[in-house]
Amino acid sequence: MRGHFYDIVPFWSDVPVQKKVYQVAIPNTKSVQYKIYNGQLAFNEKKGAEKTIYTFSADNIMPFRNEPNMVAQSDVAPKLLISTSPDWFAKSKWFYQVNEDYGSFESTPEIDRKVKEILKGATSEMDSVSRLTHWVADELRYFGLSMGKGEGYTLHKGSVNFRDRCGVCKDKAGMLVTMLRSAGFESYAAMTMAGSRIDLIPADQFNHSVTVVKLSDGKLHLLDPTWVPFVRELWSSAEQQQNYLPGIPEGSDLLETPISAPENHYVKISAHSKLSADGALTGEIHFTAEGQSDAALRRIFTGSFKALWQRNLENELLKITPQARIISASYGANPYRYMDGPIELKIEFVIPDYAMVTSQEIIFKPLASSGIFDGAMRHLNLDLSLSERAYPFRDGCSRSVEITDKTTLPSNVSVAWKPEMEKISGSGAEFEGSFNLNGTELIVEAKARFNKRIYIIEDWPSFSGAVKMQKLLIDNPVILKIEK
Secondary structure (H helix, E strand, O other): OOOOOEEEEEOOOOOOEEEEEEEEEEEOOOOOEEEEEOOOOEEEEEEOOOEEEEEEEEEEEOOOOOOOOEOOHHHHOOEEEEEOOOOHHHHHHHHHHHHHHHOOOOOOHHHHHHHHHHHOOOOOHHHHHHHHHHHHHHHOEEOOOOOOOOOOOOOOOHHHHHHHOEEOHHHHHHHHHHHHHHOOOEEEEEEEOOOOOOOOOOOOOOOEEEEEEEOOOOOEEEEOOOOOOOOOOOOOHHHOOOEEEEOOOOOOOOEEOOOOOHHHHEEEEEEEEEEOOOOOEEEEEEEEEOHHHHHHHHHHHHOOOHHHHHHHHHHHHHOOOOOOEEEEEEOOOOOOOHHHOOEEEEEEEEEOOOOEEOOOEEEEOOHHHOOOOHHHOHHHHOOOOOOOOOOOEEOOOOEEEEEEEEEEOOOOEEEEEOOOOOOEEOOOEEEEEEEEEEOOEEEEEEEEEEOOOEEOHHHHHHHHHHHHHHHHHHHOOEEEEEOO
């Protein structure tokens, strides 16, 4: 913002610091606001004839002690924010105007023709918005390089982005604004901060650019063409609970992206199999997912060559048991046609010597609850070593998990031991699971809900408890007793 000053000053360190001093002289004609977050600093203000000198200092700064999976250091460690900008409304208006003055979103005949081509057959405003968002997401490659004039907060012109078909987040966001305006929508660019919080002092706290569009409901809707290539969402829920600032003519206060319900990102795994007396397991396992979980499973295909798809599926089984073989596999719709519906995988398998068999026992793990396709369940990789936390923590996204495994057992066995399931309920997560023997069929069911992306300290007991219960299923087998 021309004529304004702002700074973000960390007062934490990875090494011991005997003394740190930050000093700035600002003209008396400027209105200054500042705030010290997450700690205390020594402060002195010395007013002169033309300028006021502000001095902030701290002594004996010790290395900041991190926790696994904690929020960004800047969210919880001591820092100073100082700014002459009056408020976020002023920043919003400035961001709008600087790009309008530059002509960042002016269309061209070539862009107009492409927009008409993309929207041919569109059935609703959301269908139109979705088509344009996913075209920009999939057709503009993410590629960062300096292009001279137009860097920083000024977005490159739509004609440049359309010609190059590549760029960084602001180029994708600007291209989408241009195409939405060409289609008759009211659309603007917005700024956000991926990975950490934006605080109330209007300093320079942004590292990512997205798009907003005003629909017929009169509301601004978020779009992110950078984070949704081959993702069924228009706004990535990996960015929920994240602050953003739209650049709009009337200005805006700082806003926050909403929490996405866990059911929007479900993982459903079901298996029907038969365990033979010699330990072989045969059957079929089904996977389906939605939202961010869909994207994680879909990367098995969209993230590799088609010639490797079968191998990638086999690897998921092989990491559970090295002797597994796929008899047949189906992917549902073409994985690249992600807007046709959620991903659905069906795998028919045979696994010789899957169970450990002795004269008295059979020991095996139900396949659906074994941790297969754990790439769609990021919570399983979080560090659970802390019994208590000092700081908030984060996961990749909210999600729900549903597991059903039905295994037909040999007729002469009974269940001698199984993991004991504990019901978990709390603000962070929920879990419930069960083992039931119905005749010769062992039925394992488990459901878990992880309610958000950013969690407060009080969420840790239920969150870690739910993860531990699912890992209990993964890590522990069922022991069957062979009846004489």
